[in-house]
Amino acid sequence: MTKIVILTGAGISAESGLETFRASDGLWAQHRVEDVATPEAFARNPKLVVDFYNARRAQAAEVSPNAAHRALARLEAELDGEVVVITQNVDDLHEQGGSQNVMHMHGSLKGALCAACDHRWPAPMVMAPGDPCPACNAPAARPDIVWFGEMPYDMDALFEHLAEADVFAAIGTSGNVYPAAGFVAEARRAGAQTLEFNLERSAVGNQFAEHRVGPATQTVPAWVDEVLKDNKSA
Numbered sequence: 001m002t003k004i005v006i007l008t009g010a011g012i013s014a015e016s017g018l019e020t021f022r023a024s025d026g027l028w029a030q031h032r033v034e035d036v037a038t039p040e041a042f043a044r045n046p047k048l049v050v051d052f053y054n055a056r057r058a059q060a061a062e063v064s065p066n067a068a069h070r071a072l073a074r075l076e077a078e079l080d081g082e083v084v085v086i087t088q089n090v091d092d093l094h095e096q097g098g099s100q101n102v103m104h105m106h107g108s109l110k111g112a113l114c115a116a117c118d119h120r121w122p123a124p125m126v127m128a129p130g131d132p133c134p135a136c137n138a139p140a141a142r143p144d145i146v147w148f149g150e151m152p153y154d155m156d157a158l159f160e161h162l163a164e165a166d167v168f169a170a171i172g173t174s175g176n177v178y179p180a181a182g183f184v185a186e187a188r189r190a191g192a193q194t195l196e197f198n199l200e201r202s203a204v205g206n207q208f209a210e211h212r213v214g215p216a217t218q219t220v221p222a223w224v225d226e227v228l229k230d231n232k233s234a
Helices: 010-014 039-044 046-060 067-078 093-097 155-164 180-189 216-233
Strands: 002-008 081-087 102-104 107-114 120-122 141-145 167-171 193-198 210-213
Touching: 002 067, 002 155, 002 180, 010 067, 010 216, 039 046, 046 107, 046 141, 067 081, 067 093, 067 216, 081 155, 102 155, 155 180, 167 180, 167 216, 180 193, 193 216, 210 216
Parallel strands: 002 081, 002 167, 081 102, 167 193, 193 210
Antiparallel strands: 107 120, 107 141
């Protein structure tokens, strides 16, 4: 049975209208990462951080999944095998597009986390600093986002999937952020076929056996068609 593990980054959501982390305009360009996406930033200025993620949450609520998201959902539904999507994105466009087996290694805009007791619950559209935790009542609510300097979620399970992969594909990732940038090396060690989808080669592009250059809404559906055709004829 074929197992395909797919890593997605900001590039797959860019065509839905969500700017990438390194976009020259938009939300990220208005703030330094150190001011809005680290534990130290939250300790220093929780209102700035919470307001930033409120704005990101509002923006994400206005966009829809694109052809690349829908193609990956079709791959999962129709492949005679297993498809695991590991995403660095904090939007839920994969789920909206129909994917079921999605792992959010960097958390989710739709989640809230208690910094005191680690309880998680659905985030309101607008969070406020000092919101109480519904479990322990501590005024310690924060966005359920993995910030720079924090450990991504479910790392043991992610590496297990990489070790079992027959195919590893990275879509719309920069290759600049670890540990995700090291996933291709893990998959290669396990003997997986590796391919990268991007507008240009990523920082770790030389580690992939195959590259598909172009918009994800074009390259990903074409690849899914190929995979499903080969899968049916095998």
